[in-house]
Amino acid sequence: MATSKLRPLDQRAKQLAQAYAAHRPLVQRGLTVGFVVYVLTAAYRSLAARPITRREKEKEVADRKDGKPARVAVDAIFYQRLGIILRIVIPSMHSKEALLLFMHSSLLIFRTAISLYVAALDGKIVASLVRGQSLQFLFNIVRWLLVAIPATWTNSWLSYVQNKLALAYRTRLTKEVLGMYLGDEADGPEGKVYYKLSNLDDRIKNADQMITHDIQRFSTHLAVIYANLAKPTLDVILYNYQLSQNVGAEGLVLLTVLVQTSAALLRALTPSFGTYTAQSAALAGSLRHTHSRLSEFAEEIAFFGGEETEKRLIEREYAELVQHEHKVMNKRWWYGCAEEGIVKWLWGSFGLVVCAIPVFFKLPGISNFDLGSRTESFVTNRRLLLSSSDAIGRVMYSYKDLAELAGYTSRVSLLLDTMSDMRKGKFEKSLVSGATDGENGEILRSRGQVLLSDDIQFENVPIVTPNGDILLRSLTFHVKPGEHLLIVGPNGSGKSSLFRILGGLWPVYGGIVRKPLASDFMLIPQRPYLSLGTLRDQVIYPHSQQDMEARGVTDVDLLAVLERVQMASIVEREGGWDVAHEWRDALSGGDKQKIAWARLFYHKPKYAILDEATSLVPPDMEGMMMEQATALGITLLTVSHRPSLWKYHSTILQLDGQGGYIFTQLDAEKRLAIQEEKQDLETKLLEV
Numbered sequence: 001m002a003t004s005k006l007r008p009l010d011q012r013a014k015q016l017a018q019a020y021a022a023h024r025p026l027v028q029r030g031l032t033v034g035f036v037v038y039v040l041t042a043a044y045r046s047l048a049a050r051p052i053t054r055r056e057k058e059k060e061v062a063d064r065k066d067g068k069p070a071r072v073a074v075d076a077i078f079y080q081r082l083g084i085i086l087r088i089v090i091p092s093m094h095s096k097e098a099l100l101l102f103m104h105s106s107l108l109i110f111r112t113a114i115s116l117y118v119a120a121l122d123g124k125i126v127a128s129l130v131r132g133q134s135l136q137f138l139f140n141i142v143r144w145l146l147v148a149i150p151a152t153w154t155n156s157w158l159s160y161v162q163n164k165l166a167l168a169y170r171t172r173l174t175k176e177v178l179g180m181y182l183g184d185e186a187d188g189p190e191g192k193v194y195y196k197l198s199n200l201d202d203r204i205k206n207a208d209q210m211i212t213h214d215i216q217r218f219s220t221h222l223a224v225i226y227a228n229l230a231k232p233t234l235d236v237i238l239y240n241y242q243l244s245q246n247v248g249a250e251g252l253v254l255l256t257v258l259v260q261t262s263a264a265l266l267r268a269l270t271p272s273f274g275t276y277t278a279q280s281a282a283l284a285g286s287l288r289h290t291h292s293r294l295s296e297f298a299e300e301i302a303f304f305g306g307e308e309t310e311k312r313l314i315e316r317e318y319a320e321l322v323q324h325e326h327k328v329m330n331k332r333w334w335y336g337c338a339e340e341g342i343v344k345w346l347w348g349s350f351g352l353v354v355c356a357i358p359v360f361f362k363l364p365g366i367s368n369f370d371l372g373s374r375t376e377s378f379v380t381n382r383r384l385l386l387s388s389s390d391a392i393g394r395v396m397y398s399y400k401d402l403a404e405l406a407g408y409t410s411r412v413s414l415l416l417d418t419m420s421d422m423r424k425g426k427f428e429k430s431l432v433s434g435a436t437d438g439e440n441g442e443i444l445r446s447r448g449q450v451l452l453s454d455d456i457q458f459e460n461v462p463i464v465t466p467n468g469d470i471l472l473r474s475l476t477f478h479v480k481p482g483e484h485l486l487i488v489g490p491n492g493s494g495k496s497s498l499f500r501i502l503g504g505l506w507p508v509y510g511g512i513v514r515k516p517l518a519s520d521f522m523l524i525p526q527r528p529y530l531s532l533g534t535l536r537d538q539v540i541y542p543h544s545q546q547d548m549e550a551r552g553v554t555d556v557d558l559l560a561v562l563e564r565v566q567m568a569s570i571v572e573r574e575g576g577w578d579v580a581h582e583w584r585d586a587l588s589g590g591d592k593q594k595i596a597w598a599r600l601f602y603h604k605p606k607y608a609i610l611d612e613a614t615s616l617v618p619p620d621m622e623g624m625m626m627e628q629a630t631a632l633g634i635t636l637l638t639v640s641h642r643p644s645l646w647k648y649h650s651t652i653l654q655l656d657g658q659g660g661y662i663f664t665q666l667d668a669e670k671r672l673a674i675q676e677e678k679q680d681l682e683t684k685l686l687e688v
């Protein structure tokens, strides 16, 4: 019974095998086409955005509340961000970057074609060896040497074009970012982003690190990812197509199934490298920032003997960075083991089995098989397979690269988004408690008007610090050109804040501010800023020498300006106008203030803001400088605790530090007399 049942089954299997052999070319074609479609779909799916699950969304919200870093992954958000940045780095199809990308792609295809040729040649060389055909062998070696010329040429060109591409991306991005970062009022209503980023917003702690380091890393990763993704995908298709011609598409399909199953396992094991990259960049930036603060305030710290505290701060930042790097290294270690085990060894053994198919099974349509042909086919197939598994491996590795690119993309887009928010006047800063309640909240949510005028006029303008502290609810005063204003008040009452509003640094939360452009103001603070550059650059800052010459000003005129502040000797002392120093360290506090006054006399702005600007110069010079400024038609807005300066001002704005103020005409003599009387009374009171 059993044999009679088996026979028809056996026969049916035979019939099936015959039918299969008869239609094998069609099946082969079907399998090959299916394979190509599969590789493309798999490549697309591995790159496509993974939708964010509800649990992940909830976790992200919770993390943000806890102040934990945001999760970064290869998801829809990443592609959206990348799309925006790509439009910056490749602005059009005719741009230099598009041309470089085209060159890069052509070179990649050319290199794959060479590899295919080399695989076949390798097989031929070994076959001629096995067959003992010396002439054929020599001929093949010459071909090998000849193909080396375009092969090496292509490889050098590839890395050259790739580096050029990275640099071109970096240049485009840096240009865009600097345009926003250092754009002034002339670029639009909202400039001075570099100030607002660090003072009015909490999102970015170290913009310098982002502009220099993160943009560079992003550009390099973007240039590499293209080669690491496009090339291996193309390679997988071409090598496998060639392989399927040699070993039959069935073996290849089996191989692909095995490879893809293990690849899925590897993918599931991949840690979140994108988040780690973004965290590393942020921690490195923070450490650098702490170091740069140390060198910036070296003198102050040295006088205080603050080395231990500073060391502790730096060590804390460093420890955080090292801890994070250790964590990433550990993850990379075991991931590396799993990756190498699967990609190199497991796939390698699958490959050897596939290469052996034509040796052990006679494939229809392939009619060889002396020892030489078998060796040739084995060597060629093995090379193709190695290249192919290397390509699949690279697609796998590139997922890690893609995750890292996602990390840098999140950093660059955070920078771009925050800067664009700054320009729109949208700030995110943690506010003092109660800032958003009731009347305070109303003030913070509203915005005032800024109108252009020759006078300075505040109408019901609140003065609010960036963290939402309301210093004055409603300030009203009016200064006409030529009417010097004295501003007095206790520490922290908002005197400098008033200037920040005038300079366009802080937003106007309500009322109307009438004022000239910020470029019509010039600030002299207690510790004036000295730029990098020559002595001339210090006096004419922010002008360049060309600007100075265009104004018709010569070095002789500049010397006259320095004479006004009794600093003419500095030119000879420092070795001429063209000598460059770190002027911040080379000049004393008083000299710095005098240089700043010389700068004022050179620029002759409409208004000068003097914030304790004469605190370090001798009293006799102080009066002289004020008179000269008046003679040049500069209107002074002065903050000073020195009564000796009162007589140069006609109005006074007195802040009480409790939210109240008085704005009135200033009769300096009367005020001085009252002051003296007050002091007398106080002395008498003490005697009692």
Ligand SMILES: Nc1ncnc2c1ncn2[C@@H]1O[C@H](COP(=O)(O)OP(=O)(O)OP(=O)(O)O)[C@@H](O)[C@H]1O
Pocket: 199, 200, 465, 466, 467, 471, 489, 490, 491, 492, 493, 494, 495, 496, 497, 498
């Ligand atoms: N960037 C900032 N972020 C948050 N708060 C700030 C910022 N700059 C100043 N403030 C706060 O604004 C308040 C007023 O500061 P402001 O510098 O205007 O005082 P001031 O009257 O000039 O004081 P002083 O006489 O000490 O210079 C202070 O409480 C200060 O802490």
